[in-house]
Amino acid sequence: MTDQETSIGKQVPRQKLNLLELFSRFREVGIIVFIAILVVAVSLRAPSFLTINNLTDILMNISIMIIVAMAQTMVILTGGIDLSVSSVIGLVAMMVGFTLSANSGIPDIAAVLLGIALGAVLGTFNGLIITVGKVPPIIATLGTLSIYRGLVFFYSQGTWINAFELPQSVKLLSKGKPLGVPNLIIIALLIAALTFIFLKFTRVGRNIYAVGSNADAAEFAGIRPQRIKLLVYVLSGLISGLAGVLWLSRFESAQTNSALGFELQTVTAAVVGGVSTSGGVGTIPGVLLGALLLGIIQNSLTLIQISPFWQLAAQGLLIIIAVVSDKLISKRIVRSK
Amino acid sequence: MKSQANPQNTSAATISERATRRSLTDVFKNWELLLVVLIIIVVLVNTRLSPYFLNAKNISRTSSDFMEIGLMMLPMVFIVVTGNIDLSVASNMGMSASFMGLLHNMGVNIWLAALAGLALGTLGGVLNGYLIAKVKLPSLVVTLGTYAFFRGIAYGFLGDQAARNYPAKFTYLGQGRVGGSLIPVSVAIFIGLAIIFGIILHATKFGRHLYAIGNNEEAAKYSGVPIDKIKFSLFVISGFMAAFAGLVLAARFGSTRPDNGTGLELAVITATVLGGVDIDGGKGSMYGAVLSLLLIGLLRFGMGLVNIQSQVQSTIIGLLLIVSIFLPHIGQRIAANKATRFRWKTVLAVVGIIALFVLFFVFFFWSRAPVLAEI
Numbered sequence: 001m002t003d004q005e006t007s008i009g010k011q012v013p014r015q016k017l018n019l020l021e022l023f024s025r026f027r028e029v030g031i032i033v034f035i036a037i038l039v040v041a042v043s044l045r046a047p048s049f050l051t052i053n054n055l056t057d058i059l060m061n062i063s064i065m066i067i068v069a070m071a072q073t074m075v076i077l078t079g080g081i082d083l084s085v086s087s088v089i090g091l092v093a094m095m096v097g098f099t100l101s102a103n104s105g106i107p108d109i110a111a112v113l114l115g116i117a118l119g120a121v122l123g124t125f126n127g128l129i130i131t132v133g134k135v136p137p138i139i140a141t142l143g144t145l146s147i148y149r150g151l152v153f154f155y156s157q158g159t160w161i162n163a164f165e166l167p168q169s170v171k172l173l174s175k176g177k178p179l180g181v182p183n184l185i186i187i188a189l190l191i192a193a194l195t196f197i198f199l200k201f202t203r204v205g206r207n208i209y210a211v212g213s214n215a216d217a218a219e220f221a222g223i224r225p226q227r228i229k230l231l232v233y234v235l236s237g238l239i240s241g242l243a244g245v246l247w248l249s250r251f252e253s254a255q256t257n258s259a260l261g262f263e264l265q266t267v268t269a270a271v272v273g274g275v276s277t278s279g280g281v282g283t284i285p286g287v288l289l290g291a292l293l294l295g296i297i298q299n300s301l302t303l304i305q306i307s308p309f310w311q312l313a314a315q316g317l318l319i320i321i322a323v324v325s326d327k328l329i330s331k332r333i334v335r336s337k
Numbered sequence: 338m339k340s341q342a343n344p345q346n347t348s349a350a351t352i353s354e355r356a357t358r359r360s361l362t363d364v365f366k367n368w369e370l371l372l373v374v375l376i377i378i379v380v381l382v383n384t385r386l387s388p389y390f391l392n393a394k395n396i397s398r399t400s401s402d403f404m405e406i407g408l409m410m411l412p413m414v415f416i417v418v419t420g421n422i423d424l425s426v427a428s429n430m431g432m433s434a435s436f437m438g439l440l441h442n443m444g445v446n447i448w449l450a451a452l453a454g455l456a457l458g459t460l461g462g463v464l465n466g467y468l469i470a471k472v473k474l475p476s477l478v479v480t481l482g483t484y485a486f487f488r489g490i491a492y493g494f495l496g497d498q499a500a501r502n503y504p505a506k507f508t509y510l511g512q513g514r515v516g517g518s519l520i521p522v523s524v525a526i527f528i529g530l531a532i533i534f535g536i537i538l539h540a541t542k543f544g545r546h547l548y549a550i551g552n553n554e555e556a557a558k559y560s561g562v563p564i565d566k567i568k569f570s571l572f573v574i575s576g577f578m579a580a581f582a583g584l585v586l587a588a589r590f591g592s593t594r595p596d597n598g599t600g601l602e603l604a605v606i607t608a609t610v611l612g613g614v615d616i617d618g619g620k621g622s623m624y625g626a627v628l629s630l631l632l633i634g635l636l637r638f639g640m641g642l643v644n645i646q647s648q649v650q651s652t653i654i655g656l657l658l659i660v661s662i663f664l665p666h667i668g669q670r671i672a673a674n675k676a677t678r679f680r681w682k683t684v685l686a687v688v689g690i691i692a693l694f695v696l697f698f699v700f701f702f703w704s705r706a707p708v709l710a711e712i
Contacts, residue, residue: 081477099704121697128690133663136616138422138477142603143655150652155701157708256648264485277478309496309595313489319482320468327474 028274030325031289035296042300049303056182062295063174063188064089064243064250066288068262069269070195071239073287074232076270077199077212078225079279080130080137082233085240086262087148088122090254092244094152097161097254100170108169115245116238122148123237127230145263152256163252174249184250191239196284208232212279268315269294272322294318368613372628376635383639390642397519399641401511401589403634404523405430405598407627408582409605411534412575414626417609418538419550420618421476423572425465426579427601428487433458434583435491438500438593447507455580461487462576466569476572484602491595501592511588523585535623543567551618600651607658608633616662633657 043049068085075082092115099114100106122144129140163171174184199205207228210218215225248254273290275282297318301311383390409426416423437454441447461483468479513522538544546567549557558564587593612629614621633654640650702709 095701095704102704118697118700121693124690124693129659129663133659133667135659135662139606139610139616139662140659142606143659146600146603146651146655147659150648150650150655151701153646153648154652155705155709157705264481267481268485271478277475307493307496309492310489313486313493316482316484316486316489320479320486323474323478323482324468324472327472 028283028286028289031273031286031293035289035293038293038296038300042296042303046300046303049300054299054303056185058292058295058299059185059188060182060250061298062291063184064246065262065265065269065294066188066291067191067246068240068243068266069273069287069291070191070284071236072266073270073273073275073282073284074195074199074208075137075236076267076275076277077208077279077282078229078232079212079215079277080229080232081141081267081277082126082236083138083141083263083267084122084126084144084148085236085243085266086259087145087152088119088237088240089244089247089259089262090152090257091122091148091155092118092241093248093254093258094156094161094256096245097166097248098155100167101161101165104167106167108167108173111170112173112242112245115241117241119241119244120234120238123234123240124230126237127233130233131226131230149260152258156254156256158256160256161248161254166248166252170249171252172249174246184246187246191242192284192288199284204228204231209280212281214280265294265315268319268322271319274326276326277323290322369622369625369628372612372625372632376628376632379632379635379639383635383642386639387642390639393519396638397514397521399638400634401521401523403630403637404521404527405582405586405589406601406604406608406633407527407630408530408578408585409575409601410608410626410630411530411623412571412578413605413609414534414612414614414621414623415538415547416476416571416575417606417614417616418547418618418621419568419571420554421469421568421571422480422606422616423465423476423575424480424602424606425461425483425487426575426582426605427598428484428491429458429461429576429579430583430586430598430601431491431595432461432487432494432583433580434587434593434597435494435500435595437584437587439494441503442498442500447504451507451584454584455577458580458583459573459577462573462579465576466572469572470565470569488595488599491597495593495595499592499594500587503588503591508588508591511585511590523589526585531623531627535627538623547571548619551615551620553619603651603658604633604654607654610658611661 039049048054068089072082072085095118096111096115100111126141126144129135129144130137133140135143172183174182174187176183179186197205199208207218207223210221210223211225211228218225218228244259247259251258269291270282270287271277271290272293273282273287275287294315297314298311301314302308306314380390389395409430413423413426433454436457437450440450440453445453465476465479465483468474469476509522511523514520515522515525538547546557546562549560549562550564550567554564583598586597590597608630609621609626610616611633612621612626614626636657637650637654640653641647645653
């Protein structure tokens with residue numbers, strides 16, 4: 001499965017390829033084992049963990065993270081990073097929220113499309129300063145992280161959108177259960193499936209891996225790296241825009257600090273899920289497992305009554321452990337060759 | 338002092354990204370001079386906009402507001418010159434200050450608590466340095482992790498509480514003035530440290546090694562530069578300075594909350610990059626960075642005087658950061674493309690994109706027309 005991921009754009013000898021394949025598989029198995037241990041340990045201490053309600057809760061809590069982590073994964077696969085996703089979510093939620101409250105009778109689908117369009121414009125701005133302006137992605141999106149957040153403050157002028165200002169149908173967009181499971185979970189899985197297919201089976205998707213593995217080689221192979229890079233930032237903005245509308249629907253409010261710090265969770269999900277920050281390596285199932293692990297950790301820290309203030313520290317520690325173990329494992333594999 | 342033009346190593350230009358992208362210092366032969374011109378413009382405009390701008394007391398008071406950024410910027414210049422980055426500085430600052438606050442709340446002597454805070458911050462730097470220099474992880478990833486980790490520890494220490502009631506001899510560090518003059522203590526410390534850091538960067542072997550690493554790490558390694566040692570020490574110094582900045586901030590506020598300094602890493606990096614330090618490493622000078630700090634300080638001070646919200650100020654500073662990298666490149670590109678023929682496709686793309694952004698802002702203002710019209 002990972003054979004294809006590593007072979008494109010990277011001239012890796014056959015033997016090494018097998019080892020990388022082994023390592024990547026090991027990585028996903030590693031997360032599954034870790035999740036299993038955690039589930040057993042937590043359910044021994046808190047029996048309420050393994051109930052349908054709690055599991056639905058976990059999935060609800062990580063759904064938006066999964067959606068944005070898909071965008072983040074595509075960006076990181078090209079060797080970039082998008083730190084502005086949280087501000088895009090905040091700004092789109094605010095703008096759509098005010099539009100909905102000021103104009104009654106807007107159909108839900110129009111609200112969703114509006115959010116997607118607004119997000120896409122913000123993503124285009126990111127993409128252009130990175131590809132045309134040659135600003136390094138980390139600096140560019142760190143800049144737009146504060147630019148877009150500043151726009152939220154300017155736009156809202158210190159006010160916010162409350163639950164009663166939103167139409168009921170918009171709230172049901174994420175919480176309704178026509179299929180027995182909350183819509184939000186289905187939307188998240190749908191987006192994950194689409195991203196999986198896009199990355200694995202389409203030409204453009206394969207090019208994303210190629211550009212991340214070796215942009216120069218990709219260019220010689222006839223791919224235009226700048227276009228691919230622009231595309232992933234536009235997609236990232238677009239998906240974050242959708243996430244903004246879903247955020248509005250799920251939390252029934254839009255505040256100036258909505259989704260503040262959320263960018264870190266999406267990066268964590270991707271990195272813990274085995275996406276290499278130097279680009280070119282990573283799979284969607286891995287990221288899903290990474291997000292699941294994060295969700296379970298957050299949930300279980302609450303269940304076993306660890307102060308919520310330590311949760312951010314746990315998250316940071318998790319990123320560090322993930323990248324260190326990643327490095328150590330790959331080192332050992334190279335040595336054992 | 339040697340200028341930053343010193344190690345003009347071109348071997349790094351083989352890296353494709355480097356070949357197409359030039360730093361500010363290449364475009365404006367004298368970036369520092371440009372900063373001075375910008376500073377003069379900001380001073381002139383602000384003097385016209387507000388009668389309170391050119392007021393020694395106001396300037397003295399506002400200058401201490403930027404010293405935490407400045408203190409963290411000094412080691413950041415070193416780190417960025419080597420082509421690395423430290424995103425964890427502001428979180429480290431919060432962690433160290435919170436630890437000091439926690440100890441102070443428990444009744445520990447304030448100086449002992451401050452020392453413990455410095456030690457913890459340095460330890461944070463050791464963690465970063467170890468993971469980057471010894472485990473060989475990219476600094477961006479490591480410090481993104483510790484960015485969350487350190488801030489989380491800060492929250493763990495103080496939760497939703499604050500530490501306050503620091504003794505006056507401690508708050509002197511952030512609020513006091515030197516002797517009977519108008520110069521704040523923190524500014525005096527910053528100036529002293531800036532000179533020391535500047536000398537280290539521009540006039541010592543250590544400083545030259547930093548440029549060598551930033552220009553071409555492989556080449557530096559083979560010419561005997563102790564890369565791992567240097568990288569390790571840089572992040573330790575950065576951790577120490579972040580903790581020290583945390584103490585200054587605590588002394589200035591007279592209290593500590595775990596969210597102190599959230600987002601300051603952006604301000605630190607902005608000051609560094611706007612000062613002409615190439616984010617890819619190898620180029621930049623300490624006086625450029627200090628000048629850009631002055632520019633940002635005066636800009637923010639002026640915006641504050643005409644009542645611009647602090648978050649909107651961040652927007653403008655963020656825009657400044659991007660424009661300072663973006664514009665020189667675009668200028669260069671237009672200059673280089675003079676000979677190439679006029680292409681309709683490009684024009685259409687540009688027009689389409691501009692229309693897109695215009696549409697966005699039309700909607701932005703239209704959807705909030707009644708409120709935004711008032712200002």
